[in-house]
Amino acid sequence: MKKLINAVENVLSESLDGFAAAHADIVTLGDERKFVQRRSLKKGKVALVSGGGSGHEPLHAGFVGHGMLDAACPGQVFTSPTPDQMVAAAQAVDTGGGVLFIVKNYEGDVMNFAMGAEMAADMGVAKVATVITDDDVAVEKSTYSIGRRGVAGTMIVERLVGAAAEQGRDLAALESYGKDVNARTRSMGVALTSCTVPAAGKPTFTLGEDEMEMGVGIHGEPGRRRVKLAEADAIAAEMMGAILDDLAPKAGQQVLLLVNGFGGTPAMELYLMCNAARRILAGRKLLAARCLVGSYVTSLEMAGCSLTVSLVEDADLALWDQPVHTAALRWGM
Structure with missing residues (x-):
């Protein structure tokens, strides 16, 4: 294991500082x-x-700021934060409008945020609601979740709901909108290499020199199958095929396309995948109204990427284009 760390037990605290x-x-x-x-x-x-667990940076702390999140609770690497963290965060940022938890569909996250919501209500946070994201089409169940995993689509929910919150929408409206955005958002990932959790000191899984994991999760969970490395166009075709078959959009529909790197993929390759995905969308008579390319929901140093498609209307695009100012995402300010 080669990492820029001091002591394994201090990785998170020193990184946060x-x-x-x-x-x-x-x-x-x-x-x-x-x-x-x-x-x-x-x-x-x-x-x-x-x-959620750390190791996915800039998710979630990198999206704290105007137009997105008010607070983020970081757990240890690939480990859910604890309920007392959610309570402390909710109490700190509740200014009278209530608190909306946005939670990826992993068993630990869902359980701990549910406990946190109950505890926060008992401790004076009057209004609490929750949106659970489950955009991954790769598998219905994984090592970490019951049902679909919440992956890079979580960022789209955080952005759109965050913009709507800045406009003054109330808690019930934001909860409903968050669930709606999640329902029309799908993702799928592919890994070319594994990642190494510092505490483990060795790769989470092993891939041959000519292998890739199709449908991998953001913690390195198994995907649909392990296959031979293919050309980018073929990889994009399989991922986009799974996403679009699940979404079943109508011809002429506008979409938001997110090409997300897992931490070890050069920007050149991500833009190449964006180009491949856009061609597939055009072939389905779908308009990529907005494209975002970069490493936003990572898996430590894993090489690979995920593709996310969200069906959008003009009102969603207007929210997307509103000013945002966070460590990892900013425009219009």
Whole structure:
């Protein structure tokens, strides 16, 4: 294992300290590093809180700021944060509008956020609601989840709901909108290499020199099958085929396309995959109204990528284009 670390047990705390220092104009750390929160809160706005295991950076802390999240709870690498973290975050960012939890569909995350919501209500947070993301079409069940996994589509939910929250929509409206966006968002990933969790000290899985894992999860969970390495067009065709067959969009539908790197993939290759995916969309008579390319929902140093398609209307695009200012995503400000 070759990593830029000191002691394994201090990886998260030292990383969070560096993150907070680098983006001190946007975020601040909560007590005992239980959460990252917006430095400037908006009175009366519904607060958005998300979180999950670390190792997926910039998800979720990198999306704390104007137009997205108000707080993010980081767990240890690939490990759910604890309910007391959600409670502390909710109490810190609730300014009267209530709190919306955005939770990826992994057993630990769902269970702990549910407990956190109950505890927060008992401790004075008057209004709490939850949106669970489950956009991965690769498998129905995995090592970590019951039903579909929540993966890169989570970022799209956080962005669109975050923009809507800035406009002053109430908690019930944001909960409904978040569930709607999730319902029309699908993702699938492919891994060319494994990743190495620092505490484990060895790769999560092993791939041959000419193999790839089709449908891999963001923790390195098994996908649909292990296959021989193929050309980018063939990889994109399989992933987009699974996504679009599941979404079943109508010809002429506008979509938002996210090409997401897993941490070890060069930008050149991600843009190449974007080009391949756009050609497939055009062949289905679908319009890629917006494209976002980069490493946003990673799996440590894994090489590979995921493709996400979200069906959108003009109103969604208007929200997407609203100003956003976070460590990892910013435009219009």
